[in-house]
Amino acid sequence: MVLLNLYIVYFVVCILSVNSTCTTNNDEDVRKFPLNFAFGTATSAYQIEGAWNVSGKGENIWDKYVHKNPNVVIDKSNGDVACDSYHQYDRDIEMLKELGVDYYRFSLSWSRLLPTGSVANVNNDGVDYYNNLINGLLKHNIIPFVTIYHWDLPQKLQDLGGWTNPIIQDFFEDYANFVFRQFGDRVQHWLTFNEPKQICLCGYGQTTFAPGLNMTGVGDYMCGHNLLLSHARVFHLYDKKFRIKQAGSIGITIEGTWSEPFSSSKEDFNAAERFMEFEAGWFMNPIFSIKGDYPAVMKERIAVNSAIQGFSKSRLPEFTEEQIRLLKGSSDFLGLNFYCSTMARHINTNVSSEPSYEDDANVYSYVNQSWPHAASSWLTVTPWGFHNYLNRIKNLYDNPEVIITENGYSTWGGLVDNDRIKYINLHLNALLDAIKDGSKVTGYTVWSLMDNFEWQQGYSEKFGMYEVDFQDPSRKRIPRKSAKYFIDVIRTKSVKHYDPEYYEINDCTNSVYV
Ligand SMILES: *[C@@H]1O[C@H](CO)[C@@H](O)[C@H](O)[C@H]1NC(C)=O
Numbered sequence: 001m002v003l004l005n006l007y008i009v010y011f012v013v014c015i016l017s018v019n020s021t022c023t024t025n026n027d028e029d030v031r032k033f034p035l036n037f038a039f040g041t042a043t044s045a046y047q048i049e050g051a052w053n054v055s056g057k058g059e060n061i062w063d064k065y066v067h068k069n070p071n072v073v074i075d076k077s078n079g080d081v082a083c084d085s086y087h088q089y090d091r092d093i094e095m096l097k098e099l100g101v102d103y104y105r106f107s108l109s110w111s112r113l114l115p116t117g118s119v120a121n122v123n124n125d126g127v128d129y130y131n132n133l134i135n136g137l138l139k140h141n142i143i144p145f146v147t148i149y150h151w152d153l154p155q156k157l158q159d160l161g162g163w164t165n166p167i168i169q170d171f172f173e174d175y176a177n178f179v180f181r182q183f184g185d186r187v188q189h190w191l192t193f194n195e196p197k198q199i200c201l202c203g204y205g206q207t208t209f210a211p212g213l214n215m216t217g218v219g220d221y222m223c224g225h226n227l228l229l230s231h232a233r234v235f236h237l238y239d240k241k242f243r244i245k246q247a248g249s250i251g252i253t254i255e256g257t258w259s260e261p262f263s264s265s266k267e268d269f270n271a272a273e274r275f276m277e278f279e280a281g282w283f284m285n286p287i288f289s290i291k292g293d294y295p296a297v298m299k300e301r302i303a304v305n306s307a308i309q310g311f312s313k314s315r316l317p318e319f320t321e322e323q324i325r326l327l328k329g330s331s332d333f334l335g336l337n338f339y340c341s342t343m344a345r346h347i348n349t350n351v352s353s354e355p356s357y358e359d360d361a362n363v364y365s366y367v368n369q370s371w372p373h374a375a376s377s378w379l380t381v382t383p384w385g386f387h388n389y390l391n392r393i394k395n396l397y398d399n400p401e402v403i404i405t406e407n408g409y410s411t412w413g414g415l416v417d418n419d420r421i422k423y424i425n426l427h428l429n430a431l432l433d434a435i436k437d438g439s440k441v442t443g444y445t446v447w448s449l450m451d452n453f454e455w456q457q458g459y460s461e462k463f464g465m466y467e468v469d470f471q472d473p474s475r476k477r478i479p480r481k482s483a484k485y486f487i488d489v490i491r492t493k494s495v496k497h498y499d500p501e502y503y504e505i506n507d508c509t510n511s512v513y514v
């Protein structure tokens, strides 16, 4: 009924603007989403909150890393103030209301709630902040979708080794128990982790993310192991202690990049498969596959390389049978972050004497220069890769429920962001193609609500549907054209069909609301 009303509004407005820029609006151009499909947008604590050293917040690994190594960030910036959402959250809620989203995906800052990482020290100002945010969202019928960990580990826990120390499992379980108790009466949608591969590969294998441990082929696998076990423990904690009372669901978000074989040769095909198994399969296989455990290709290759390099056992830690069982199925849905695709080619190299993830995966992976890309050079526009990736998940993991927890496009700024609209439109169409093929995708989240601290890229690359003025002390936010586009998608629960022959952004859809 409600949807029907929306359609009438949409139709009438379109007719009214036919004389200006509105092109024909045939029924077959409009593709509808299922009734229960939900739309949202996402941010994360360190990227938006600011207020890094006030109101009792403890230091986290990103605070420390960027203060100590300002040169790792392209514009030498940091998240000290960011979008100042710690003070501007009312405006954030207002923007979400303007967009009409069903839900808002944001993350909790562990060190704002528990400054030392331990439940022995609670920061009540931090609890108040998230209570205010959650209550404000609910007041406007916006569902809070909460990421428990989005990269900002309390520094005190890093001093103990962070995700390489198995003791982190106890700390993470305590922290999760704390947030379920504090917020679970109102929050019914949870994610344990955002992008484990990035946490472990970039933070512990390399130096691109905090804590910059630079122990490739060793630190990354230890991190992944403890992270997976932490995830399983928190899933079962929720299942046993909170699920019935709080009636919610809990999952994990993993980023997937489609890998396109360079040729039809068996070697290139295997290289592409290996790339995807080492990247996302590392975390998806233990949780979502029927067999569980790490992907076979990872176990084999890392064991062989470790032996050649003189290690007494594989650098990839082993799960016990019990741990494999606890991990299998430990997610109510798969949160998928999808941005882009890469090419994969087979390479013939000898294993080097030093351990490395690159050696273990042994794939020549590169950006195909003929594909369009966003401001971020890695962000190629490959909606067909999105469709392929969703089909892959459906086939490999017995068709789990999937929520797209991130998808988005970077620019260098400006309010007229036609390329972002085009990217979102293409990916929503690819998503509908995947649903048609049988994928159970139930939600779509744009990264991001607003421009924010984009890690190594600082404030240079802009992902926001709202522009943020980082020179303005109040961090003024202004909607871009894409915000207006997304409002339309949500209100009508539909997108225009994409056809490469005639496609242009239809201005009609962008002038209706706001
Ligand atoms: C907090 O950090 C800012 C830099 O972002 C600094 O100027 C300020 O003095 C610090 N405040 C406290 C209370 O340490």
Ligand SMILES: *[C@@H]1O[C@H](CO)[C@@H](O)[C@H](O)[C@H]1NC(C)=O
Residues within 6 Å of the ligand: 207, 214
């Ligand atoms: C990381 O380690 C490698 C070799 O182990 C070294 O060559 C490189 O300089 C290190 N990088 C940083 C930023 O410390």
Ligand SMILES: *[C@@H]1O[C@H](CO)[C@@H](O)[C@H](O)[C@H]1NC(C)=O
Residues within 6 Å of the ligand: 348, 349, 350
């Ligand atoms: C691999 O090692 C062998 C023997 O050590 C050597 O003959 C060969 O050239 C090496 N191949 C590559 C690609 O480096």
Ligand SMILES: *[C@@H]1O[C@H](CO)[C@@H](O)[C@H](O)[C@H]1NC(C)=O
Residues within 6 Å of the ligand: 262, 343, 368, 369, 370, 371
């Ligand atoms: C780039 O992709 C196109 C197809 O989209 C393909 O024909 C071409 O071989 C690729 N180029 C490289 C260098 O991988």
